[in-house]
Amino acid sequence: MQARRIARELALLALSQLPSSPDKIASQDLPDLLLAAVRTLTAEVHDALSNAAADLSRSHDRLLNSETRAKTLEDARAMVNEAMTHTETAINRLGTALELPEILQLSNRKEVRALALSLLTAFHENRDEIDDLLSRSLVDWQLNRLARVDRDILRLAAAELVFLGHKENVTITEAVELAKRYSSEDGYKFINGVLRRVTEQLRQPGGQPGRQVV
Known part of the structure; x- marks a missing residue:
């Protein structure tokens, strides 16, 4: 697995757990990034299992408190399917959390750290411009x-x-792959569409935040 791809995933998972100050980000070591990523995955596992438990409880109540009508059985079945989906998500997140240390061990760790920190720093130093472009x-x-x-x-x-x-193509492709891994079922299509519009804006005169178009 390429170092840049690993760095992207690590940056994504660590983003919500790390300080927003570029100076503080620069001081983060690889274990700090890994810990932040694992904390994110752990929170997602907790949420997924809670959602699964809630779906199963609603399904159980629906079956107990109703007559055996086809619509009710279908609703209950749909809730069970949702619970299974949430549980599968939790298992996948656990698997990713367990894989990360091994992946980092087998990669060029200095390069991964440098790439991940450069990405996080680029976002936090230019957050307003990035958010405006995305909006x-x-x-x-x-x-x-x-x-x-x-x-x-x-x-x-x-x-x-x-x-x-x-x-452009590499960045969008990797973002879509991350969406397939961590977003909702159709999230990758949404991500792809937005980033295509971003690139269209960047090609327009004055379209690049913080840069003078020559």
Whole structure:
């Protein structure tokens, strides 16, 4: 697995757990990033299992408190399926948390740390410009109303495109892959669409935040 791909995933998972000050980010070591990532995954596991338990409880109550009508049975079955989906999400998150230390051990850890910190720093130093660019690229959505993981994927991808100069196709492809791994079922389509509109804006005169178009 490429160091840049690992760094992207680590930055995404650590973003919500780390300080926002660029100076403090620069002082983070790889174990700090790993701990932040694991804490994020642990919180997601807890939430997924809580949602699964709630779905199972509602399904149980629906069956006990109703006559055996087809619609009620279908509703109960749908709730059980939702519970299974939440449980599967929790298992996947646990698997990722267990994989991360081994992946980092087998990678160039200095390179991963440097790449992850450069990405996090680029976002926090230019957060206002990035959020403005994303807000202009959203259709019928507000940035602060997006799911956290979708918002973070978009923010880091925009930081790559605008302030780190990474290739458009590679950045968008990797963001879509992260969305498939961590977002909702159709989240990757949403991420892809927004980032395509971001790149269209960047090609327009004056479209790049903080840069003079020559």
